[in-house]
Amino acid sequence: MASSCILKYLHEVLKKQNAGYLVLIDPEGCEVNRCAKLSREIERAGADAILLGGSLLTTDLHPIAATLKEETALPIILFPGDSMHLTPHADAILYMSLISGRNPNYLIGEQVKAAPWIQRYALEPIPTGYMLIEGGNRTAVEFMSGTAPIPREKHDIAGPHALAAQYLGMQMVYLEAGSGAELPVPNDMISAVKAQIEIPLIVGGGIRTPAIAAEKVNAGADFIVTGNVLEKSSGSFALMKEFAEAIHG
Numbered sequence: 001m002a003s004s005c006i007l008k009y010l011h012e013v014l015k016k017q018n019a020g021y022l023v024l025i026d027p028e029g030c031e032v033n034r035c036a037k038l039s040r041e042i043e044r045a046g047a048d049a050i051l052l053g054g055s056l057l058t059t060d061l062h063p064i065a066a067t068l069k070e071e072t073a074l075p076i077i078l079f080p081g082d083s084m085h086l087t088p089h090a091d092a093i094l095y096m097s098l099i100s101g102r103n104p105n106y107l108i109g110e111q112v113k114a115a116p117w118i119q120r121y122a123l124e125p126i127p128t129g130y131m132l133i134e135g136g137n138r139t140a141v142e143f144m145s146g147t148a149p150i151p152r153e154k155h156d157i158a159g160p161h162a163l164a165a166q167y168l169g170m171q172m173v174y175l176e177a178g179s180g181a182e183l184p185v186p187n188d189m190i191s192a193v194k195a196q197i198e199i200p201l202i203v204g205g206g207i208r209t210p211a212i213a214a215e216k217v218n219a220g221a222d223f224i225v226t227g228n229v230l231e232k233s234s235g236s237f238a239l240m241k242e243f244a245e246a247i248h249g
C-alpha cells in the first residue's frame with residue numbers, strides 16, 4: 001500500500017508557513033541539463049516541491065524525472081495531462097479528476113488507465129479535484145480536455161464543485177486558470193471556494209508576479225503554482241526567491 005508521506009509533508013509545509021510554493025516544470029521543451037539546473041535553483045530559492053507535467057507530452061519523461069530526482073531533495077510530484085504521463089522517477093502524483101468538466105474521460109477514464117501504473121511505480125496518489133476557471137484566453141488544458149471552464153464570476157458554481165470534491169474524499173482542490181492564462185483565478189473566487197472547504201486549496205495559472213501570488217495567498221490559497229513566468233524569465237532564480245518569500249509570508 002502506498003504511504004502518504006508527500007501529502008503529510010505538504011500539510012507540514014502549511015503548518016510552518018502561510019502557504020506553500022510549488023514550481024511547475026513542463027518537460028516539453030525542457031532539455032535534461034536545463035531541467036537539472038532549474039531544479040537546483042528551485043530548491044535553493046526555497047520552493048516546497050516541484051510539479052512535473054503539462055497538457056501535452058511529446059518528450060521522454062523518464063530521463064528528465066530521473067535527473068530531477070538526482071539533483072534535488074525536493075519532492076517531485078507528477079502533474080499529468082493524461083495516463084501516459086507517468087514515470088517511476090517521482091515521489092507522488094496529483095491524481096486529478098477534472099471535476100469542473102463533464103468529459104467522462106477526464107473525470108474517470110484516464111484515472112482508470114493510470115491506476116495500475118501508479119501502483120506498479122509505487123507513486124503516492126494525491127486525490128485532487130481539478131477545476132478549470134476561465135482565464136481570459138483559451139488555454140491548452142481547455143483545448144486538450146474538451147471542457148469549458150467555470151466563468152470567472154460564478155462563485156456559486158465553483159464553491160459546490162470544490163465541496164463535492166471534499167465530500168468525495170479528495171485531499172486537495174486545484175483552481176486552475178490554465179498555463180499562460182491572461183488572468184489568474186480571481187481573489188474573490190478563491191475566498192469563496194476556501195470558505196466552503198477544509199482541504200488545502202492549490203491555485204495556479206497566469207500568476208506572473210510575487211505581489212499577485214501574495215494576493216492569492218491572502219485570498220485563501222494554500223499553495224501557489226508558477227510555471228510559465230520562470231521559463232520565460234532570464235533571472236528566474238531571483239524571481240523564484242521573491243515568489244517564495246511572498247508566498248511563505
Ligand code: 1GP
Pocket residue numbers: 024176177178179180181203204205206207225226227228229
Ligand atoms: C499550469 O497552474 C499551472 O497548470 C501554472 O500556470 O504556467 O501560467 O504559471 P503558469
